[in-house]
Amino acid sequence: MTACKEAHLISRRSILGGAVSLSLWGALPRRSHAGSRDPRLLTVILRGGLDGLWLASPTGDPDLERLRGRFAMTRSGESAGLPLDAFFVLNPAMPYFHGLYQKREALIVHAVATPYRERSHFDGQDVLESGLPSVGRVEDGWLNRAVSGLAVEAKANPGGLAKASPKGLAMGAVVPLVMRGPASVLTWIPQTFGIPLRESTIARLTDLYAETDPGLAKAFADGIALDKVATAGGTAGVPSKLPTPAPPQPPLVREFVDTAEAAARFLGSADGPRIGVLSYNGWDTHANAGAIKGQLANRLGGLDAAIKAFAEGIGPAWKDTVVVIVTEFGRTARINGTEGTDHGTATAALIMGGGVKGGRVVADWPGLSEKALHQARDLRPTRDLRSVLKGVLRDHIGIPDRALAEVVFPSSGSVIALDGLIA
Amino acid sequence: MTHREASIALRRFGLGPRRGDLARIAGDPRGYVLAAIGNRQGAIVEDAELEPSHLSFLALRTAQRDQRTARNMLLEVGKDAAAPGAKSPPGSEAAKPDTLKPVAPTSIGDGSAKPGEIRREVFREEIRARLERAVTTDQPFLERLVYFWSNHFCVSVIKGPLVRVMAGAFEREAIRPHVLGRFGDMLKAVEQHPAMLVYLDNAQSIGPNSPAGRNRGKGLNENLAREILELHTLGVAGGYTQADVTNFASIITGWSVADPQLAAGVAGNPRLAAKFGGEDLVPGRFVFTPNRHEPGALTVLGKRYEDRGIRTGEDVLGDLARHPSTARHIAMKLARHFVADNPPAELVDRLAKTFRSTDGDLAAVARALATSPECWAVAPRKVVPPHDFVVSLIRAFDLKMRPPEAIRIAAAIGQPLWGPPSPKGWPDDDDAWMGPAAVRERLRIAERVARDVDRKLDPRAVATDLFGDALSDAARLAIERAEAREQGFELLVMSPEFLRR
Known part of the structure; x- marks a missing residue:
């Protein structure tokens, strides 16, 4: 264990050493036109392993029906999906996303996977979030390291991104691994009680923590700061709601939508954070998956409502926004014994936003024949998810290739950023 | 006198002091913690208002079915109204008023409660009992051990109403009796508890070559088998493969929950009863259903297990409980929970060794924890x-x-x-x-x-x-x-x- 810890300390130093990061960010020419915009990035993590074949279904693949039987999505009839192209259909629970796709503001990358090839949710999420090629280090995540890069950049180019907060945003009580790390992170949860905090108590606690507890000092300061971002827009602490009462929604949808609305408000505000993350749980559909009608359809419907709430909530900033939706792994190509699917490998990722070159499914389709499946079981990955994330971070946020390969996704030099995702 | 150790006893090993606690235990803080370990049955909760899990299961299932029946009746009525001239046949099933009656009255509600009412009532009583114990106990270390194990073997109400009505009872039935008992006993109680079998889908898993599998074209669900290996026993790096997961999942096919209708159906029919788990099926309790069990010998972690029905899975659990990876995994989790991330290696070694040398005696492990100098030395983190x-x-x-x-x-x-x-x-x-x-x-x-x-x-x-x-x-x-x-x-x-x- 001691050896483990030392190895970890060394890698942490080499990855996060300020001098290294600074030179990688500051000295290299920028490829993107990010400087002329004010880019926002929201990453959504679907925890539990989203079944990519039920999200975007390859109805053009002759093996689909054999594997999914009566649960296969089709081009017409009762199980019909929404058409994407001649080969794929989208789950019918996602009409809003489909509208974005038709407006060319959304795309799907299919048959993607992280480098992780086992089937543990928790290791899978660790690899997805740490941005490392394998399981092992769970101290900080790629999104936080991207935020650190922005902070360095803000210092180097005071006229550029400096007006935005070089802080990350994490929706929820617990900061997920992907956003843990050296950069400050603001978090959001709904207020417990509608009472204003007293300035004098805040000041006294700030002094107390400064003297006794650096960790609490940072967390407390960030917690108070986000209250202020929210307040600057009008309502104390809580993101304002639309004046007209929304039609009643199931609790699941309401929960998804509330978080997305709040995220839109923070990322959309002039001096707020620019890079955020939120997680939705419950995609581990081992039994009675209900992809067309049932639990998975309900969740995808909630996700679609959340996408709508975010896209509409962020307002004019949508043109400078990219949303990336990812999951730790896909599921078995074949339906299991209980009308669900077990842990698998490749899956689909969703990318959308005003700046996205959308209206297409990006896939080097491996096929679903027995021979084509990974271990005769799962959709075979034909693209590394990191190449997709790199493409977004480089062309949307403006992080140079070398920083992506060495700092954000360490040891990923051979994983080339996917070109052409951003208009 | 310094209060450092007394404060550790009340906080690291407790749920925080009440007024007077610090002064009361200041003379012997370590003795205060150890005294709790001596109270072998001390973690058990007995409360007249709480139902065993199978009765809550039964009440909810019954209410759900009644609700469906009522809804179907409304649909039927709607159809009739929509089709002019159509009349409901006088003897039609849906129209029979007695189908609205509950099959088996239980002590929860008066038998006519809606599913939501049952869910809320059961949950309200469970949280009341849990909170009462937490805020009044004089031996909070026992509660901390309950919370630790309840989290190690967690179920989640996110899964749905069935887990929601059983989550509290699961903790009382499968966790509390064993926190100072044997790990192997807790493991078996947990993996055969209806709440866990529902939460991780094993209740529905069917051996592909079992009679039910061949008849119905249904089959395996590997969720529970994987999490037993990864989370409950060996740990993710504990040395198992995908084949071990699949084989273990096959071995525990047939581990399920007795369905109320099934229990009614097999009563008085010995041949059917043998296929579905015996005549004394109790609705809502664990049942081994031979009809769903995958036949044949299978290998897990390099050891071949001949098919002995329910015993095969129990044998695998016994071997997992004794596996050195399990001892290590549990020791590491305990040390992290009670001390800090990256706990002192000596502490983890000592806990793992105690776990192994006592065959998973959790009282001995708890004592090893509470007497470890590291636990009294590391500052609160x-x-x-x-x-x-x-x-x-x-x-x-x-x-x-x-x-x-x-x-x-x-x-x-x-x-x-x-x-x-x-x-x-x-x-x-x-x-x-x-x-x-x-x-x-x-x-x-x-x-x-x-x-x-x-x-x-x-x-x-x-x-x-x-x-x-x-x-x-x-x-x-x-x-x-x-x-x-x-x-x-x-x-x-x-x-x-x-x-x-």
């Missing part, structure tokens, strides 16, 4: 999780907070009771609960409860009562200089000493 934070508030200030309110507050800052986000349970690293918004909301909670503290109490005196000299000078000074009594309590609640353990 871990941010107190939301649930325990709320409990510690109630204990410290003798708040008259109603249990649903306490549970709601803990949920608002990230920890709904029995509702972890995944089978891995709640995060347990030192700073997991230090999300900025949640820390800020703790202050809001502190403001709220400070108003409810007995007006006769002085924050300076309470701080001394609860912490003695274990409170930092800076915190003490801040409380002394508070501009109002309420603010003094807020600063005490938000002091690093109150927030970490």
